[in-house]
Amino acid sequence: MQDDGRSHVRAMVPRWRSLARTSRQELRSSRRATSLSANPSASLDKRLLAWRRDRSIVSAAEVVDAAATLGQPEAAIGPAKFLLDSGSDVAGGVLRAARRALGQVADSTELDLGNFGSAPDQQVQARINQLKDRLRSDPRDALVAIEIARLQTLSGQAKSARRYVDLAVRLQHNNRYILRSAARYFTFVEEPDLALHVLTNSDAIRSDPWIQAAEVATSDLCGKTPKWTHKAIATFTASTKQDVASSELALGLATLEHKAGGKRKLVRRLAENGLRNPTENAIAQAVWLERNAAIDVSSGVVLAERTDATEALAMKHYEDEEYLKCTQNAWRWVKDQPFSPRGYLLGACCASIQLHDHQQALNFCEAGLLVHRSQPLLLNCLMFSQTYMGYIHQAEATLSRLEGFSRDPQIGPFVDAGRGLLAYRRNDIVGGREHYLAAMKTASVNGDHSLALNALIYWLEQEVMSGSMNRDQWYFFKKSAQARIFKLSKERRHNLQRVWNARSKHVDSLFDRPDLFAASPAGLAPAASLALPI
């Protein structure tokens, strides 16, 4: 258990929500509306006059219609109430329109994906089938196609979703919502090149900052320079007034500058501009930048007013060591943005390492694996939680899934550590030691000293719990481990220190509860005699 989801390099990949849950600002036209009619409300005025002269069902219905089309909903209030009062004499469709005009009708077709993690598969599948029927009725409805893709991706059918993403992009290759959704999909399936291709092939990229922001993020993931960067940087640094449409672009550019080793002043200025009227994604990026680029853009001030910024809040609470709040916001984050594994990882690690709430960690992992079926770090967290919950058989099954990634040099140490953990639980201390030492060695060889130290921390815990390490030996190793952590770079130390603090506190407490110790097997070599490969 090492990765808490915060240490990933964060890119400003667009959010992908259902149309109904997408922010209103994101759905707005980038051009200001102008009415070409000389007197746009003439027909409404006439109808209002007729309504005042003769309060009938017909005249009321006409006002409701005109008010809707001409964008003056307040004019419909009186007539709509009149229609509802006239109830039984009015046709059903007219009554529904009156309710809609009064804001009393909510669209029920939207599946509440806020609870997707717990939504039964059948319900999601039924919704997908319903949408497929709808697409058959009108194969040109790109929004239905992309919604099918979203639901399929969320239910672990990302491959099948590809067809619908392609269809949606073919139908609407300039629509912002479709393009950003497609970009998110291709990023999710780890094909950022295709995301970039879709974005750069649209005309919208020339003028739409929402699309440009997506281009910046995906170019970064592809290791390419975005086409519109220099022009946009010049605009942002020259201006102090930014609207919400440009916030993600500004933060994306700030990130790009930071990664390219640009001046910290420029990074800060771009980030500050992006935070003037930010989206929640931009706030999360600012929080990440503050920590990783060592700049201060007062994201906390912005965050204090934004309850929708769940990702940023989760990260902030983790920084502030408010772990309960962190897990609460991590749940809100993953419910809003299940496409990112980082939310599940942060929630699981926080619950498991800091709160010792393994059941909650298990819930995070299981929910995350519904969407990210082969996410090795989630599998690692799941195996860890299952082991600590005593579900050894399930943990073994999870380990065998994780072992599928053992050739990946980044994941190999996790596999070894997992094997070690389970060996200790089977009372195979020698085997456990071998696996943990192998994990430390592989991580060290890969140059990931932080991961090697992480393995050391958990190995020490298992040694104490198995009764093969006494208090004096523990203190010796504790001192040694702490010294090694101090040698890490600032950022890595920052991450690992919290894990170390939590775990060492836990081990300290174990000495006060000898009932938790297993009996030390006879003839076992003392841990201190082992040569640590780090």
Place this chain on the structure above:
Amino acid sequence: MGAASHLAGRQLPGRRSKRMWTVIEPLEPDNDHTPGQFSVGYVVESDTGQRAFLKASDLNLMMGAEGGDVIGRMQDALSAHQFERSILEYCRGSNMDRVVTAIDHGDCPVVIDGVRDAVFYLVFELAKCDLRSKIVEREKADDLWRLTALHHLAIAIHQLHKGGVCHNDIKPANCLVIDHSLQKLADLGRATSASHPAAHDAHHDVGDDTYAAPEILYAQSVEECSLLCKPQRRRASDLYQLGSIATYLFMGRMITPELVLRLEPAHRPPSDQNGWGGGYASVLPYWRHAFNDVMIDLECSLRTGRTRKQFEVLSPLLQAIRYLSEPDPRLRGHPINRAGLEKDILGLQRFVSLFNDMRSRLLIVR
């Protein structure tokens, strides 16, 4: 108030029929909500006892509001009157029996309180009511009546289009119930025809914007507007409104206002800095999505309170409305016509036949 508002009890000469029309009583205050229309309606009776509807206007009404270019407005109004008269004559001459044509017309000087004014008028056959009072109020029309009305209105638009006329303002108030089994399309005041030039020919939004086709509501550039003035686009807009009337007949709602209510405020038609500013092409996916929502609701409405057989008879209507009110104006019309198998890609003949066939089948399953 001009002379046109004080005609009750007077006798007015008809130019064409050479009959005298006695003004019986004024009708309800102007139910015509089309912008730029200024008239007063009366029930009149000829010396042969025929009752009719008289639409009168005068110079005062034509001048409209105070201030501005009075002469220009009068000129526009006079030419509009002249246009309506001539196009009605043309439709009458072309035997368009589902279009309300003028029985008579005329103009004469009228003296009110010692002031001499000129009154212009058109005389139409008198309708019992319009679609609104049949549909908006519950249980006033059965399915057979609705299908008959739709069939008649489709014929009316087919006749107009065959004659090279686009109506441009098809709405429930202009669909008149002449008697229980006969519906006609009225008000050609905003029509356009290549053979009858009118002042409004250059305007893309000539009809009532409350029920207008979406491409008209969202037009934002001069290019978009001038494209919409082309006869094929105007015909496509008429098709949209026929589909909208079909929805109205079976759901009680015209498509445009129903759909706008379902759109996010940011996607609604542009109005005073609000709504969508990016032109129709860019809002089309949202409009299409909401249109499909309306179609789903319409299907529910068709299923409710009907037997399976009745629904089966009515179900082709759903596809017909999809063809007629297709959100993309370039794709409107019957697919067989559009596939190039017919000369006229926006032809309505297939819809006329379909509605007639549905009507006959409904008679059997009723």
